[in-house]
Amino acid sequence: MAVYLDCAATAPVDSRVQREVMTYLGVEFGNAGSRHHGFGARARSAVEKARVRVAALVGATRGEIIFTSGATESNNLALLGLAEHGAETGRTHLVSTRIEHKSVLEPLQALSARGFEVTLVAPEAGGWVDPQSILEAVREDTLLVSVMQVNNETGVIQPIREIARLLRNHPAYLHVDAAQGFGKETSPLRDPRIDLISISGHKIYAPKGIGALVTRRRKGRRPPLSPLMHGGGQELGLRPGTLPVPLIAGLGKASELAMMEHEERNAACRYFKKVLLKKLEPLKPVFNGELDRTVPQIVNLTFPGIDSEEAIEAVSRVAAISNGSACTSTSESCSHVLSAQGLDEARMEGALRLSWCHLTSEPDWNGFIRAIESIPVAEHPGRSPAIGIGQAGAA
Numbered sequence: 563m564a565v566y567l568d569c570a571a572t573a574p575v576d577s578r579v580q581r582e583v584m585t586y587l588g589v590e591f592g593n594a595g596s597r598h599h600g601f602g603a604r605a606r607s608a609v610e611k612a613r614v615r616v617a618a619l620v621g622a623t624r625g626e627i628i629f630t631s632g633a634t635e636s637n638n639l640a641l642l643g644l645a646e647h648g649a650e651t652g653r654t655h656l657v658s659t660r661i662e663h664k665s666v667l668e669p670l671q672a673l674s675a676r677g678f679e680v681t682l683v684a685p686e687a688g689g690w691v692d693p694q695s696i697l698e699a700v701r702e703d704t705l706l707v708s709v710m711q712v713n714n715e716t717g718v719i720q721p722i723r724e725i726a727r728l729l730r731n732h733p734a735y736l737h738v739d740a741a742q743g744f745g746k747e748t749s750p751l752r753d754p755r756i757d758l759i760s761i762s763g764h765k766i767y768a769p770k771g772i773g774a775l776v777t778r779r780r781k782g783r784r785p786p787l788s789p790l791m792h793g794g795g796q797e798l799g800l801r802p803g804t805l806p807v808p809l810i811a812g813l814g815k816a817s818e819l820a821m822m823e824h825e826e827r828n829a830a831c832r833y834f835k836k837v838l839l840k841k842l843e844p845l846k847p848v849f850n851g852e853l854d855r856t857v858p859q860i861v862n863l864t865f866p867g868i869d870s871e872e873a874i875e876a877v878s879r880v881a882a883i884s885n886g887s888a889c890t891s892t893s894e895s896c897s898h899v900l901s902a903q904g905l906d907e908a909r910m911e912g913a914l915r916l917s918w919c920h921l922t923s924e925p926d927w928n929g930f931i932r933a934i935e936s937i938p939v940a941e942h943p944g945r946s947p948a949i950g951i952g953q954a955g956a957a
């Protein structure tokens with residue numbers, strides 16, 4: 563069976579997390595909002611335990627955690643939720659980057675249509691955003707700065723700590739989409755200057771459909787968010803609806819495990835990456851994103867002259883890989899991330915994302931190489947000598 567190398571899209575659920583989820587799907591099925599019996603109390607206590615565990619990973623307090631359905635919802639709540647306050651206070655400018663996930667870019671587009679002004683900072687060619695260019699984009703009327711922690715397509719780590727430091731004297735709220743870094747790159751997220759953090763469960767071995775928004779208090783005050791939905795008043799009224807206790811307990815367990823194990827997990831991933839880079843050397847890959855700035859779990863590369871769709875098909879018996887982010891794989895257009903980095907079309911058309919985790923077993927790298935080398939050169943009139951540098955005939 564093919565080895566799964568698409569953990570940036572979604573990761574397997576840890577067996578210990580599965581057991582926790584099953585407990586609250588089975589015997590402990592109570593509603594955390596039920597006040598009159600033990601079923602409700604036990605469900606509520608599971609939710610509060612999870613809140614403490616999630617908060618611990620980012621150095622927050624449990625009262626600062628709002629459970630959501632995932633990072634998409636958290637991003638929407640952070641961005642759209644601040645709009646009312648921005649409009650009331652005349653702070654209607656927003657700063658973000660061109661390499662954000664669509665769940666940040668599209669709410670920003672929606673705000674722009676509502677009269678907000680949005681500045682999107684371009685990344686450097688290596689896939690990272692220069693903190694200085696963020697500072698230069700910020701104005702007196704800037705309401706919010708939103709920068710992702712780790713890019714989901716390239717794995718490039720963004721300089722969140724430096725951005726937080728440069729913004730220390732500016733009142734703008736700082737939001738970080740940490741879908742790819744939460745529970746993995748833990749220390750930057752503890753920075754008290756970060757006001758809002760989006761978290762996704764299924765990237766840290768919890769189920770899909772659960773996440774959180776951290777709403778950190780600054781000088782005792784939490785960011786002035788308005789809810790996107792109205793109803794039962796749960797989650798401080800910011801995210802009403804009956805709490806999905808099994809999923810929340812699962813995210814809590816996954817956070818607890820990440821807290822205890824992230825260093826050894828990262829070490830395992832670094833080793834996997836080292837082997838991968840060595841094994842793929844004969845194919846002379848070109849890296850899309852500055853390798854030294856990438857997380858231990860993701861690499862984005864182009865084999866010169868090889869189209870990504872054909873590569874994915876060719877290696878499919880050996881490894882399950884993707885071309886860019888799964889979230890946009892239904893769209894035919896080239897990646898907005900790689901295009902913002904200024905890559906030429908041939909390189910973007912060949913871009914492959916390989917992503918793994920500490921649970922990933924070693925694929926048959928020789929089989930992988932043979933599969934790529936078996937792609938007939940004649941079928942690729944579009945191979946670009948500009949990036950081929952003599953490698954196009956790898957077969």
Ligand code: PMP
Pocket residue numbers: 570571631632633634635663665710712713714739741742761762763764772773887889
């Ligand atoms: N932001 C980033 C950077 C992501 O990688 C993802 C998931 N691909 C999301 C947001 C959306 O997360 P979720 O699937 O939890 O909605």
